[in-house]
Amino acid sequence: MAKGDPILEVDHLVKHFRIKSGIVFDREVASVKAVDDVSLTLHEGETLGLVGESGCGKSTLCRTIIQLLDPTAGSVKYKGKELVGLSRKNMRPVRREIQMIFQDPYASLNPRKRVGQIIGDPIALHGLASGTQLRREVQQLMERVGLQPEHFNRYPHEFSGGQRQRIGIARALALRPTLIIADEPVSALDVSIQAQIINLLEDVQEEFGLSYLFVAHDLGVVRHVSDRIAVMYLGKIVEDSGADELYDKPIHPYTNALLSAVPIPDPRQNSARERLVLEGDVPSPIDPPPGCRFHTRCPWSTEVCTSDEPALLDHRPEHLAACHHPRNV
């Protein structure tokens, strides 16, 4: 695929949450290093997948990118324009172009609003349409995402999980955005419904010319939708590569472990392949391990991993990884 211009450039982005203690003095006692020096580039028309386990900072990264959280340091550029430090007023036109789809279709729709309102409100708020024209537009959107337009006046609780996710997608599309950040859009859904939603997301991507930042923990789903994939561990990107290459020749041991942890729905292949089962849990982001953050769970870690932090380097063209003992190179 021909690469478009970069639509989103994240450069050395840092988001630390301060933990405070004391009533009078409000001392800062520690900080949660949720996102720690993350750089990413998303090109126009592409899908960038972001994978990692719970607590690795994926969602914080998304929220920091769209400035729902103020970054501690670093820069986020949308179409070359710096977003960090932008005033609310100046941010507003950008918000039209960057939309989000959330994980939980039960919690992300206001239960007291009708579907028509949920989808139509962004359009009305930005003053793009009103009255019958607004209604017509909402109904077109509903039809496009596979909902029945006559359900315009229904409430979210009258819909199933998959249909609710369709409502979320229609709402995101309402302002004709160019970039959609989808934070685990299918993980709350059943397999057969997951496939429906993934297909819908891919169809509207082509139709509306969208770029996606697609966050998920299911590696099968991420590989299916992504052009590039970034793997995150404890607030850092550990590997960033083309989607197929990441699966064929992972460099970082963590990527290796993630891939080998995914059970394959084929009994014979499953028993034939060698598995790398990681011991232990993800360490706390309040006090991440020194050196390489993965060294506490890595089967190949050595002295150097405990002291020196590996840099994110090109090990193959367009294939970055942060590891002292790279695999497959």
Added chain:
Amino acid sequence: MGGPLLEIDDLKVDFATDEGTVHAVGGVSFSLEAGEVLSIVGESGCGKSVTAMTILGLTRGTNSRISGSVRYQGKELTTASNDELEAIRGDRIAMVFQDPMSSFNPVHKIGDQIIEAIQAHRDLDNKAAKKKAIESLESVGIPDAERRADHYPFEFSGGMRQRAMIAMALALEPAVLIADEPSTALDVTIQAQIIKLLQDLNQEQGLSVILITHDLGVVAEIADRVLVMYAGQVVEQGSLDEIFYDPQHPYTWGLLGSIARLDQERPDRLPQIGGQPPSLLAPPAGCRFAPRCPHVFEKCSELPDLKERVPKAKGHADRCWLSPDEKKKLREVDGRIGLESPEAVA
């Protein structure tokens, strides 16, 4: 001893709700042999959890109606008194639930909760019960179990909590463990650890397991036999290989086909099953999958029995009117098993 450990026969569970009667389980029959891992797969609302809970009498209530039979080593459980049930539940048949975050009482120490479970069934003093609890925590791979037993649930990570849950279930050395989506709420690397643990327990201690899940990958890894449930009924049952390599029911094809798989080239579009599962307030009269099935024909307005339809495949049963030869042809989509080509759905 011979004979199956657990026999479920034509189990039906209805719940009265404000909207009407929900037919959650509509005639489920299966048996569990000693030392076997039986997996029940299906999507949310297909009745798999209700089936499991009914085995343990957890769905008894004023708004539920249970018919059919559940026998543990020949003993009928559906009509057993609460005392009789109590002697089996937690002791001979234990259960692990999906959400490790909410299955423990947050205000009691993990160790104390396991001790309570032990003392409810065994006449042991505190010291002996504590020793047993710690042994049990050790056996599921909790490091430093003696100290960890004095910790509260919030001090455990998700994976650790699920291990502790399994430790509690296994403390009394039950014959059957019912695990309801034990790894669904966990990350993949932790999920792999839990599945490995269940596998070890099954192979080393001969624990019989009923594993309820929606993840066919997990099934492929651990199950001996598989039941596929749809809308409150078993639509197909068979050995692991039969379900994965010779599936007979279109719903099973759809499930197998719609997964984004790591071990295969990625298709342009994911094959999907159109539509949604029916409401169990008024399930379709004929085959319950018919409204979503692309291969539907006249006969499907009648409900097919669950029976062996493939010649010479004992124990491989399904609910579909198509002949095995027709199925062989129809399930082949672009060289792999699926319900229909994705373009047809679009």
